[in-house]
Amino acid sequence: MLKNKKKARAYKEFLLVLPFILLVAIFSYYPLYGWIYAFFDYKPPKPLSQSAFVGFKWFTNIVSNKIKTQEILRVLKNTFAMSGLSLLFSWFPMMFAVFLNEIKCVPFKKFVQTVTTLPNFISWVLVYSIAYSIFSSTGAVNSVLQSMGLADKPIMFLQSSEHIWFKMWLWLTWKNAGWAAIMYLAAISGIDEQLTEAARVDGASRWQVIWHITVPSLLPTYFVLLMISLANFLSNGMEQYYVFSNSFNKSSIEVLDLYVYNMAIGAGGYSISTAVSMLKSVVSVILLFTTNTISKAVRGEGFI
Amino acid sequence: MKKLLSLILALVMVVSLAACTVAPADEGTKPAETEAEGEKEAEPAAEGEEEPAATGELMTIEIYDAAANFHGVQSGWFAKVIKDRFNLELNIIAPQVAGDAIYQTRTAEGALGDIVILDKGDFLDCLENGLIKDISDKLPECENIMKFKVQIDNYNQNLGKGEGVYYGIPAQMTDTSPTTLSSENVYSSIWLRWDQYKAIGMPDIADLDGLLDVLAKIHEEFPTNDAGDPAYPFTLWPDWDGGDNMIGIANIVQLTTWYGDKIKESAILKPDNTFTKIYDRTAGYYKIAKFLNDAYQRGLVDPDSGTQDWNTVMNKISNGQVNFLWYSWQQGFWNSMDRKEDGTAFAVIPVEDMLYYADADNYYGSTRVWGIGSQVEGEKYDRIMEFLDWYASPEGLSFEHNGIEGFTYVVNEDGTRTQINSNALMDNLEVPAEYGGGGYNDGSNQINQWLCEAICMNPETGEPYSVSEWKSYKEANMTEMKREWQEKYGAEDPVDWMEKNGKLLASPNVQVPLDTYSSELSVIRNNVNTQLCDYSWKLIFAADDDAFEALWDEMTEMLNGYDYEQLYEFDCANYQKEVDAKEAAKAAAE
Numbered sequence: 001m002l003k004n005k006k007k008a009r010a011y012k013e014f015l016l017v018l019p020f021i022l023l024v025a026i027f028s029y030y031p032l033y034g035w036i037y038a039f040f041d042y043k044p045p046k047p048l049s050q051s052a053f054v055g056f057k058w059f060t061n062i063v064s065n066k067i068k069t070q071e072i073l074r075v076l077k078n079t080f081a082m083s084g085l086s087l088l089f090s091w092f093p094m095m096f097a098v099f100l101n102e103i104k105c106v107p108f109k110k111f112v113q114t115v116t117t118l119p120n121f122i123s124w125v126l127v128y129s130i131a132y133s134i135f136s137s138t139g140a141v142n143s144v145l146q147s148m149g150l151a152d153k154p155i156m157f158l159q160s161s162e163h164i165w166f167k168m169w170l171w172l173t174w175k176n177a178g179w180a181a182i183m184y185l186a187a188i189s190g191i192d193e194q195l196t197e198a199a200r201v202d203g204a205s206r207w208q209v210i211w212h213i214t215v216p217s218l219l220p221t222y223f224v225l226l227m228i229s230l231a232n233f234l235s236n237g238m239e240q241y242y243v244f245s246n247s248f249n250k251s252s253i254e255v256l257d258l259y260v261y262n263m264a265i266g267a268g269g270y271s272i273s274t275a276v277s278m279l280k281s282v283v284s285v286i287l288l289f290t291t292n293t294i295s296k297a298v299r300g301e302g303f304i
Numbered sequence: 305m306k307k308l309l310s311l312i313l314a315l316v317m318v319v320s321l322a323a324c325t326v327a328p329a330d331e332g333t334k335p336a337e338t339e340a341e342g343e344k345e346a347e348p349a350a351e352g353e354e355e356p357a358a359t360g361e362l363m364t365i366e367i368y369d370a371a372a373n374f375h376g377v378q379s380g381w382f383a384k385v386i387k388d389r390f391n392l393e394l395n396i397i398a399p400q401v402a403g404d405a406i407y408q409t410r411t412a413e414g415a416l417g418d419i420v421i422l423d424k425g426d427f428l429d430c431l432e433n434g435l436i437k438d439i440s441d442k443l444p445e446c447e448n449i450m451k452f453k454v455q456i457d458n459y460n461q462n463l464g465k466g467e468g469v470y471y472g473i474p475a476q477m478t479d480t481s482p483t484t485l486s487s488e489n490v491y492s493s494i495w496l497r498w499d500q501y502k503a504i505g506m507p508d509i510a511d512l513d514g515l516l517d518v519l520a521k522i523h524e525e526f527p528t529n530d531a532g533d534p535a536y537p538f539t540l541w542p543d544w545d546g547g548d549n550m551i552g553i554a555n556i557v558q559l560t561t562w563y564g565d566k567i568k569e570s571a572i573l574k575p576d577n578t579f580t581k582i583y584d585r586t587a588g589y590y591k592i593a594k595f596l597n598d599a600y601q602r603g604l605v606d607p608d609s610g611t612q613d614w615n616t617v618m619n620k621i622s623n624g625q626v627n628f629l630w631y632s633w634q635q636g637f638w639n640s641m642d643r644k645e646d647g648t649a650f651a652v653i654p655v656e657d658m659l660y661y662a663d664a665d666n667y668y669g670s671t672r673v674w675g676i677g678s679q680v681e682g683e684k685y686d687r688i689m690e691f692l693d694w695y696a697s698p699e700g701l702s703f704e705h706n707g708i709e710g711f712t713y714v715v716n717e718d719g720t721r722t723q724i725n726s727n728a729l730m731d732n733l734e735v736p737a738e739y740g741g742g743g744y745n746d747g748s749n750q751i752n753q754w755l756c757e758a759i760c761m762n763p764e765t766g767e768p769y770s771v772s773e774w775k776s777y778k779e780a781n782m783t784e785m786k787r788e789w790q791e792k793y794g795a796e797d798p799v800d801w802m803e804k805n806g807k808l809l810a811s812p813n814v815q816v817p818l819d820t821y822s823s824e825l826s827v828i829r830n831n832v833n834t835q836l837c838d839y840s841w842k843l844i845f846a847a848d849d850d851a852f853e854a855l856w857d858e859m860t861e862m863l864n865g866y867d868y869e870q871l872y873e874f875d876c877a878n879y880q881k882e883v884d885a886k887e888a889a890k891a892a893a894e
Contacts, residue, residue: 041822041823041824042823043429043822043823043826044407044408044411044412045411045412045426045429045430045432045433045435046429046432046433047412047433051823065865066865067861067862067864067865067866068865068866070865071865136608136611137607137608138608153603153607154607156607158611159610159611159845246610246611246841247542247610247837247838247840247841247842248610248841248842248845250838251838262834263827263831265403265404265405265408267827267830267831267833267834268404268408268826268827268830269823269826269827269830269831270408271823271827272827
């Protein structure tokens with residue numbers, strides 16, 4: 001009887017989980033079926049069923065000579081560099097939230113928070129159009145510089161590839177910092193008031209309160225978010241780089257996702273770009289196991 | 305128990321996974337096609353609902369159009385012309401606007417468009433994969449189109465589908481001959497503002513360096529237009545790069561024809577009919593890239609060149625912000641009758657050392673082909689064929705090439721025509737409501753591709769459709785400026801000057817079936833093209849000669865890394881067939 005009851009409960013609980021299993025299966029596992037394209041000579045008007053099976057041809061093609069290998073490494077370098085930069089500065093939204101929290105004038109605080117959160121809801125295409133109207137050859141900055149006589153011909157900000165990784169990080173931060181800070185603001189409001197009050201009574205300065213109470217209380221949140229961004233290390237999105245890329249800066253702005261897109265949609269090489277994106281999965285798995293090992297060594301527990 | 309539960313869960317997960325991955329494979333390993341079949345089935349049903357027996361109800365025709373610069377439903381006066389006659393609406397799908405991906409997704413779906421206008425290579429691919437309809441039953445009934453039977457037969461027989469089987473209609477055919485050069489201008493040459501050229505003392509130009517000196521002087525004298533906006537001799541645009549069966553950036557590949565070179569995909573065809581590699585330092589691509597870089601180093605290139613699109617450039621030309629043109633049709637955005645009369649129009653300025661490559665009339669049609677999508681059936685098919693035949697009729701061609709009677713031209717007593725409102729296109733003149741209203745340019749034929757070239761004879765007037773060939777036009781164009789030009793160069797028109805001075809390299813029009821790229825070659829082609837275009841832009845904007853040379857070396861290495869050699873061999877072998885046919889046509893004409 002008891003056993004049956006337990007069984008019934010097990011079924012019931014399984015039914016509760018079922019929708020999520022289905023979701024994962026449909027959206028995470030079913031698309032893997034598309035990997036099949038990497039093993040065929042696929043060219044659009046001809047359906048896959050009539051395309052020739054070529055085995056690992058496209059995989060060897062990716063690294064078939066020095067130049068092609070260099071290209072893949074270049075793209076990986078860009079991806080790692082720009083993801084690495086965001087990772088390196090991932091404390092920025094946290095500190096932003098901490099300082100925002102210190103503002104005592106509520107209307108001003110609300111104003112700053114709204115203004116910094118809004119860009120998150122603008123699409124990258126619009127961000128680029130803003131960038132264009134500010135930094136193009138006839139944009140605001142060039143007009144001011146030229147009318148003040150500081151430049152005799154327009155400076156091509158958007159065409160230069162100098163410091164492009166950092167510039168991309170700046171745009172990303174401008175767009176995301178306010179939004180990312182929301183999580184920390186919520187965490188700050190969850191800190192026990194008594195801690196701060198006790199510290200104040202003991203004569204702690206504002207800095208000391210921040211440093212010894214606020215920041216340590218935020219660290220768990222910070223680490224969770226850090227893990228999430230680590231998992232997305234290779235998928236740093238292509239929209240931003242797509243809108244900002246042009247012939248002049250492409251070699252330093254092309255990230256893995258954009259490279260795959262350019263190969264497939266731009267150049268019609270579906271098979272080869274599927275092969276490249278499979279490479280991405282391989283690198284991701286390596287990254288995952290590496291961080292897990294590090295985590296085990298440092299914190300004593302892994303996440304898989 | 306816990307263990308059992310997790311085991312069950314794991315099992316279910318594996319089963320559901322397997323179901324998800326295996327099931328579609330069983331259905332035929334091609335979701336693309338099953339989808340397409342679904343669509344095919346759905347379409348006639350939907351048609352049946354929307355289009356009951358009553359003919360002439362409003363129908364939307366999708367035109368997949370490789371030539372269009374406009375994506376969406378045709379509007380304005382030309383839409384009214386079509387709607388009044390056929391009750392059709394044209395929905396234009398333009399890969400030049402929407403991106404080439406649209407070709408890939410639509411072909412994968414199995415329906416490209418109701419009417420398709422494709423480059424010949426793509427047309428062959430689509431035909432092989434059953435996307436093009438056999439129009440043998442209806443085409444011979446199309447009187448107007450069948451005036452070009454020789455050309456159409458020639459093209460379709462080369463497809464190898466049998467005698468009297470029709471699939472495609474070549475675009476822009478002419479009724480002249482494969483060796484005639486009807487135009488008075490070659491496609492690309494040097495066009496300068498006559499008043500500006502006069503203002504700097506009309507120096508003779510010996511070569512490209514001389515040309516740069518002249519342009520530098522013009523830029524010095526006229527750094528802005530009359531309104532004070534900055535003007536530049538060179539305004540380039542990247543959105544046409546890699547098109548028209550030529551790799552590399554459009555603004556370089558067209559200019560190589562100044563020295564008799566013609567780019568055929570990855571190969572350069574030299575005046576002596578041999579091929580050379582695109583990165584050959586002695587050939588045209590290098591010469592023109594260096595020329596544009598020199599221009600940049602001298603501050604003559606519009607800084608927006610690398611990032612603006614053609615439509616922006618078009619506006620700049622109309623706005624007087626461009627002092628140098630190189631396509632013969634570009635003058636249409638500036639040269640109005642008024643400007644020709646007061647001498648501020650663009651005119652061709654010969655350069656001493658140039659040898660202009662010119663294609664003869666497109667007797668057999670251009671590089672594009674018209675066809676009908678294989679999914680088109682029934683009434684829609686009838687109406688499309690009716691529309692196409694009209695499109696090649698004198699009435700249709702008059703609308704396409706001459707515009708609206710009473711608005712852009714009037715008919716004289718003797719039946720010939722006279723142009724009026726010559727600035728209708730460039731100033732986007734307001735069209736009277738009776739013709740459909742709106743701006744003339746906005747409402748112009750957005751298909752941007754014809755079945756018959758403007759040089760064809762109009763049986764109703766006894767003159768070609770091309771406005772510049774009209775007697776009335778020639779009389780009106782005997783302006784002071786034209787007389788000065790003729791006096792200075794001792795010739796009727798630019799082509800006359802080139803012929804007299806042995807500066808014209810005319811290439812006869814031929815119809816040769818070319819092989820299409822395999823999937824591997826097309827990946828190589830696109831990679832090579834992307835690299836070449838990216839490097840070309842960097843080359844133009846290189847700070848100095850050393851940087852230019854270093855970039856060129858880097859580019860050569862990069863192209864070779866992307867298997868350029870393989871592509872080049874294929875292209876040479878492929879286009880050798882065309883070269884041979886041209887030689888034969890030349891010999892036959894002599």
